[in-house]
Amino acid sequence: MINSNNVNALERAGAENEEVVLFHSATISEVNHAIEKAFDIFEAYKTLPTLKRISFLENIAEELSVTGDPLISITSKETSLPQKRLEGERERTINQIRMFVNLLKEGSWINAVIDPAQPNRLPLPKPDIRQMQIPLGVVGVFGASNFPYAFSVAGGDTISALAAGCPVVFKAHSGHPLTSALVGRCILKAARSTGMPEGVFSLLHGAGQEVGTAIVTHTKIKAIAFTGSYLGGKSIFDAAVKRPEPIPVYAEMGSVNPVFVLPGILHNNSRAVAESLADSNALGVGQFCTNPGIIVILKSKDTEQFLEDYALYASNLKGGTMLSERIYHAYTSGIDTLRSHEEVKLIAAGKHDEGLNSAVPHAFKVSGKSFLQNKNLYEEVFGPSATLVVADDSEQLYEIARSFPGQLTASVWAMENDFKEHRELFRVLENKAGRLVLNNVPTGVEVTHAMVHGGPFPATTDSKATSVGSRSIYRFTRPLCYQNFPQELLPDALKDNNPLQIWRHIGGIFTKDGLK
């Protein structure tokens, strides 16, 4: 367990040190200790002035931004991800922290709603009622393997929970333990230097399921965030809802992110569409949650040309080393299953890259009819694999669209005449995904207010949440209302004179004005 007690030991191990550093799995008693400590300081942490919380987060961003090349090279060794990609991801992670800093500074995220009293209302007076969001309590966060920074120790889950006022107990992913420890150290340093209560953040290692189970089932854990596989996320969800007190689980479990290609754009732009999609599919060796794994083409006279364009381009794409041996084996086994499928035809295999666990991009094609009849073809093959489905007609295209389970994203490539003709496709896809994309690739998730990185089950376990963007903070809050409270007992966000100068919803109107 990493907390301020043993940061020094890690310090001695040294970030730049080339030696192997061994981490021990946390014991159950260490897990309990971390959670109890977080629980004990929850009330203190949530009632800190917002400026203190802001300076804590700012400090994490600063600590992260001075980790320099040593962190990048350690993470690259642990994950096989290229340094340049990791530099970008660290930058994105830092920017993500700063987005939450700005969200707290701006302040309206708290959703202050005020309904003033009407003492003369008949038949009964109406009391003064004021609502805002409050933090849930101690949050357990599970790190993902594919984003060692952005969805790991100081990633969006941890930061949005800390921003909301929730202490965090973090379970490091076994794929990058040293990276986790070093980033954890950034958070602990920031916590110490900004005077946060001890226990606001703990990092636990644990290769098996024992540590994770102990976190999920602890009575003082009030919510869980997870990014990873369906099996991992679903088993956490099942454990959490079986607790005597069920708790919310925000598990982002990936999806095949279907792409629909309409005839008009194929006629005008077949090659550019093919290349964009093939690039997106092979990006980062296909290890993104939003990787476009299934591409549905409405049959037209240009379909064959598109398939050729795609196959030609994909055949020249180079593979790369995957995150782990386990992930690589799952990929090759998924590819083998597709290759041996009677109704599926291989149309492209990319170039092999040197190195261990190196995956080769693959593309397959299948008819719409066969696709509809084989539910196993809907399953995600995590990695640079694309299945191109040719739909006979619009009816079949819509039928395919309707047949998908919940997705993180659904994309359409279309010209104006295409979407005029296929409005129904959009109405169907609205019910299927958290994000609809037009003439863009789904990979690349903007960290912004309007982002939804989520979607209906089985893409996530809670379609009402997003795990990216400012609204991800609401996973860790709930509304509370105060009835008939005097000014001095109300939180600043709800006081008459609006001391925080935030946007509020008063009697149905958005305003920064105080109450008269």
Next chain:
Amino acid sequence: MINSNNVNALERAGAENEEVVLFHSATISEVNHAIEKAFDIFEAYKTLPTLKRISFLENIAEELSVTGDPLISITSKETSLPQKRLEGERERTINQIRMFVNLLKEGSWINAVIDPAQPNRLPLPKPDIRQMQIPLGVVGVFGASNFPYAFSVAGGDTISALAAGCPVVFKAHSGHPLTSALVGRCILKAARSTGMPEGVFSLLHGAGQEVGTAIVTHTKIKAIAFTGSYLGGKSIFDAAVKRPEPIPVYAEMGSVNPVFVLPGILHNNSRAVAESLADSNALGVGQFCTNPGIIVILKSKDTEQFLEDYALYASNLKGGTMLSERIYHAYTSGIDTLRSHEEVKLIAAGKHDEGLNSAVPHAFKVSGKSFLQNKNLYEEVFGPSATLVVADDSEQLYEIARSFPGQLTASVWAMENDFKEHRELFRVLENKAGRLVLNNVPTGVEVTHAMVHGGPFPATTDSKATSVGSRSIYRFTRPLCYQNFPQELLPDALKDNNPLQIWRHIGGIFTKDGLK
């Protein structure tokens, strides 16, 4: 099953008719038929212009407002609730519908968030991303027995779901089948006269659990709303999370709504506080979810006087007929348990009222120490029963406050000097309830924007939701974002020129302005 096919049969049975009307339990095939029909028209219903949905809801309110005395007298017979109370509840239900009408007219509930594109951003351009709330799909609603209008057929659950754009399949409570049928007829009449797609609302009867289970486990049901007992709500939750596709369950399961009375106010106002609390406890024969069942008094020289004031007043309160024989028996059994408890002392029994299943108000007292040691004393006795707990000192008071499970409400009665001394109590209670009340009784739930009628488990199965007030609509929606969509494909709420003239969140600012 009541739908427009058999409204006429009901019409013939006649609302004013004194004869017994028998309702048959819906068959599984009728349940499936209702759900399939609702599913089939979901896309049509959700894409109707908002004005159409508004006129549907307005029409329901109008239909309900012309039900007149005949409905009241039928409901009074079915529920034993007094006519005057029912008239008030119907009025409240009508006002609740009108609140949703106004919410839809005003429009900002859709939570439009726009992050404009930044085509020149480096290293990569930022795409245009726009988010809003969309309806989840077909919603199953279970009626409550204690509010035959406000939490039943045309109550907040049904209306907020319909307002959100979700078709509703409603399971009537067996306690008031004719009332349910008559109110269901109002909705169906309104649906017909405003041209709603057939299947937007269905009413199903069913005395056992079969109909309910068939609704909860149907793959095309996307959310459940329920108000009632812990056992009922928890069993629905358990069934819903075990589905291959788990769905959200909004079960409001009641609570004991602890009240904390501090010394200053007792010293100044003992009798008035005692009378307010005893009245609130006995109101409607104690059959409100927010009934104050446990009153914790911080010991002072005025404690004995307060206990005497409470006992004297409660002894003169009159009981009344409860909703059903089952509820009456549960109440008397709860009272018997308290009476036979070694450490609990009866301090008042009210006056018996004529009539079947007539409950008598009861008040008990117990020491803080005994209370803490007997977890069964924390359990709700549904009806006019109050347990007064005397805490030895502030420490014990806080310990008691911390020991409560999740509640709908927590109240404090205090003077200024009291809350200056006991700030910690408020910080503790914030984590325990959905609504904090100061120097007001918890009964009486305002239908307003800021209301939270919800709270941590076991008060509800989802602490992030409210089942009363405008924000109850979000139980049936989720966020969706559109990336890189042209104006003509965007919903009106997200178009540049803001044709709906609603408040939106654009680049972090609330505005009604369009995009430049």
